[in-house]
Amino acid sequence: MFLTLLESSRVVTQATQATADPPSVFLEDMGCQMNRLDSELVLGKLKREGFRRVPTPSEADVVLYYTCSVRERAEEKVYGHLGALKHLKREKPGMVIGVMGCMAQNLKELIFERAPHVDLVVGTSRFEDVAELLGEVRHGERVMALDRKDLGFDRDISVRPRQHTAFINAMRGCNKFCTFCIVPYTQGRERSRSVEDLIAEAKQLSDDGVVEVTLLGQRIDTYGLDLNDGTTLSKLLTRLHEEVPGLVRIGYITSHPNHMTDDLARAVADHPRISRYLHLPVQSGSDRTLKAMNRGYTVDEYRRAIDLMRNRIDDLSMATDWIVGYPGETEEDFTASVALLREMEFQGSFVFKYSPRLGTRAFDEGDPVPREEKARRNQVLLEEQRVISLRRNQVRLGTEVDVLVEGISKRDAGKYTGRTDRNLIVCFPAGRDLTGRLARVKLTDCTSLTLFGELV
Template identity: 40%
Template sequence: MAYWQDQGKAPTACVDTFGCQQNVADGQRIMGMLQTMGFTFTDEPAQADLVLLNTCAVREHAEKRVYGNLGALTHTKKANPAQVICLCGCMAQQPSVAKKVRESYRHVDLVFGPHALWRFPELLYQVYTRRGRVFSIDDEPGTIAEGLPVVRDKGVKAWVSIIYGCNNFCSYCIVPYVRGRERSRDAECILEEVRGLVAEGYKDITLLGQNVNSYGRDLGTGMDFADLLARIDGEVEGDYLIRFMSSHPKDATPKLFDTMARCPHVARQLHLPFQSGNNRVLEAMNRRYTREKYLELVNYAKDVMPGLVLTSDVIIGFPGETEAEAMDTVSLVREVGFDALFTFIYSPRPGTAAAAMPDPATRAEKQVWFDRLLDAQNEISARQHAAYVGSTVRVLVDGESGDERWPLSSRTNGGRLVHLLGSRDLIGSFATARITDANTWALFGEAVE
């Protein structure tokens, strides 16, 4: 950036990302733009010329952490008045948050939402040249800007966004309000990005979207998500795995599962959030499928992909949910036999339909229901992991585990974590592992020839 050249120094930036993989992917593009502008990076806010918080609005806990971090930055700003502090991401897109930051966190210089991510260099230049605060949170359709630079983590894993926004308006979810309507990337651009990642040595590539199953509907080309998977599998050569998240059950189809089954590059892993096992609660959530439809989908997927690793998201304590309805969720967990769950006690998001619903159950009651859910899933996970002991599986060694007994970290085709005994030379490559032990959360094994 010419501004910093005039200052006679190389600036440093500290980028802190909260939330989902989509936020991680956005953060990597922000870092790419910063690097192109001449910034280097630090993990210490006190040492940074620019501090950027890339935020999540899905959970109340994440918002509290962001406000706490913003408050702490008053000290770094006081020590370095020229420091620029930025707030971006889903949380920043909410008018109520922007108002609070404008009034109560006056040391924050730049606020912009996901729609304006591609304009970040322009907005930052305004901060530096106008010497004033800049807010860009307009509710606009959103623009897909191809070709933005990316700074990715070194290793074997990479994220590729294929669709932005969401059209579903689940009653508990803030995402459609902060990320806008669904906008699919051009298939050729996605193929080019995946091809480039494989050439660079990435071997575990995850396709991202709030609902990947909606991919292509807005393009008018006739290509859907299953077709995109088939094209990547057939046209991108190399030894790699493709994963994806998240899928919405209302849009998941036998065609998708058949495509997964016949494409060797597509991992035998499916993250299919069901949220509740009770039909009344599902209707109140505006999920637009039933318990019966969900079971039909997962049973079909398991039939065409034996050994499929199945994970899901679950909310306990949705407004108005009774104990009996919460136990319907527990019974569905037992019936399906998920490999793992991402579990949450309902957290109200201002501006969503569910936030205005009566919610008579106490937090203590919800915690009891939640604990029953965890007990059920932990029992299932431990049993399924124990069944692996004595078997031999192919794994991708992705790094060090931090445990001297099992120094390597790896993942199976289905995404199961395997702590591995073997040479560090295996990091970054596929290997064969003999599973020797297991617990509720992971497998343990040794690399074999």
Template identity: 35%
Template sequence: MTETRANTKKLFIKTYGCQMNVYDSDRMMDALAPHGYETTLDMATADLVLLNTCHIREKASEKVFSELGRLKELQSERRALGGDMMIGVAGCVAQAEGEEIARRAPVVDMVFGPQAYHKLPEMVSRTESTRHLHQALRKPIVDTDFPEEDKFAHLPAARKEVTIKRGLTAFLTVQEGCDKFCSFCVVPYTRGAEVSRPVSQILAEARGLVEAGVKEITLLGQNVNAYHGDDEGRVVGLGELAHRLAEIHGLERLRYTTSHPRDMDDALIAAHRDLDILMPYLHLPVQSGSDSILKAMNRRHTAAEYLKVIETIKTARPDMALSGDFIVGFPGETDQDFEDTLKIIADVGYASAYSFKYSTRPGTPGANLGDQVDEAVKNERLWRLQDLVNAQTTAFHASCVGKTIPVLVERPGRMPGQVGGRSPYLQAVHLDGGAELIGAIHQVEIVGTSTNSLVGRLKVSVAA
């Protein structure tokens, strides 16, 4: 390897799926930066390409293999010009199908799951040391174990110059894995058991983000409100963690996702009541409104229990808006089960929601269930559900017209002389104004709506 190559190595990461994968990709960049890697937006010029994969969507692994076929061609082109390209597959598909990826795609140099990315510099170094060997003599590195050590403790701190480039908002992982074992979900098998980061780690990372200019932090976890982190020998829940984060000067907004209804405890609900910094927008999936389907999903709560949680939250924070997840066509779902789901949507009144047709995930209990729902029935149910949710979202946007709300202005708008930001309810807001507005929270009167956003008019700045 030439000295020039060693000093100017380029890294391209393609990220699939959830916000936690976005966070993981950022930390992989941080881990590789001290080893001479700089990120590039052009995959074809990269010395190292990483696919950070997600196993939630249907046919996720086949999409990865398709991308690897394209990468094989790019690698051949690089080699024809005297260069090279290392290729790695990370994330949940790697965790679930590591050996299969190594077998089917010999172009891959390393395969590693979400628990191993702190070892990435070592894996890259090992791979670089064997580049002189013929490909037939090289074996890909496969690391899909669930280690006992804390991966976060082994990562370098996020670099300030990179954090600044990430903008005014940032993700911060506080919890990983899940112990719920919903019968449709692969997370316990790809991310492992629930693990919570110590409070000191989280506060240090949050302070670094704020020092770099971040105004809004979203706390991440597969089951984030099950957070139970150590605070000098004492166990702290998400509600108390929110109070600690609220003490950081310069942090203007705090969010978290994704939550489970069974873990919305009194302390967290009280934090929503007491902390202005905690945004009044909660993503709280229910998946189905039918008790029989909830039982088959192993959700371990009923529709009535879910509604009771919603009632308690809205009593504490009347302006709370809800987002949810719904799966239609779970095995055994009858017409009445589906009507029960429409009813719970009507009862709650969602500001937004994500909805999906059920598809089997190999290795999950749901994959072995009979009584599969016909695809045409799934399609029709999904259309009806989305039609209802879209109507609720439109109504929620319309209810904001005439109100004055605080908007964190984040970027130039799509049109000249316009800027864009986010409301407390995570809605995109566009308004007339110059670049001097970016980076602060401003009071904005909502004067109209468009398909997926609000239209505002500047009133008074409330934060610098």
């Protein structure tokens, strides 16, 4: 039924013309920060075409989901949302429903099969064409656009969720092929942007009021290697620090243990406005599991990567990712993960229960670790981490920190919340609006996730 995927495929549907003028769009993004940023780019394109953003699908002519395929739960959530739109679509047959991003790239026509009321499936390399693709749908066609093409990074800097902080896409794709991960298939190989491009974007954002930027890449520490001209992440960070003085924080996520270098450690240590936060996923504390996952390092090599950074950077704050219940993970493997978590004293851990992803190398191994066992392992790691995070936070009580204020706390409207340069969340009463500014705060209390304090 579907045409070749090399071009946008077009299938006639019942969709009729939408009537609202100007057209309205509801967009929800899921998954990683890269998706959040790509969805900002989509909104920027649509804004230029006259679309206005609305907060609920019921108000929208166009409903878009910018999806994640890394976990089964994320996909099921999208199908849940799509199911809830069936009635709305019956009432408003001109409404256009689109699925974009990794799930679209991976599941392709399966999305139309499971959710026949979807009009548009747009892969990871075609989101920049969203306005033209919507035009095709409005001419009565169901559209699937999955072909690969070089993406630009054209951005409307005024479209961003926060005024004072912004993500910048430094690169796309991943060359690593971890067995559980769909990213190299949905995002393609690593492509870095030039340093000049990134500095220009950072300057533009800084001129527009942004004081914190975070560089994004699936393996941000491989930034520049594909350019083959000596460009590295450490050089990029150093130049941003020197050439964009309006930035009070420069962050970078996510790192891979194989690419921690002394140059990077020095660049962070020597430049105070570069973040002292390192997100370095380990995934498992067992060499056997790491090998099965094709992670490319042993536990000892991971330790050495951390030592390299911790030895140079004072009080480095680290977070990691874990997968529990990977096929073949035994109790002994899991115990090794618990031991490594205790040894490394991470500030935070993101723990995920393994779920097989169609299209990955591990998919054929099935999902042999029972669901209840995965849930138990998940809880054990989270509790171990909670105890460590609390202890690490308690040690800080009585000290003063600089907090970049993000705004009013969602939990307590009488307080402001922000982060330190070590990505620690701090909540405090301010008496005046300090959003986007640095505040000196004395720490007085804490939980495992949040520090509390008072303005100095």
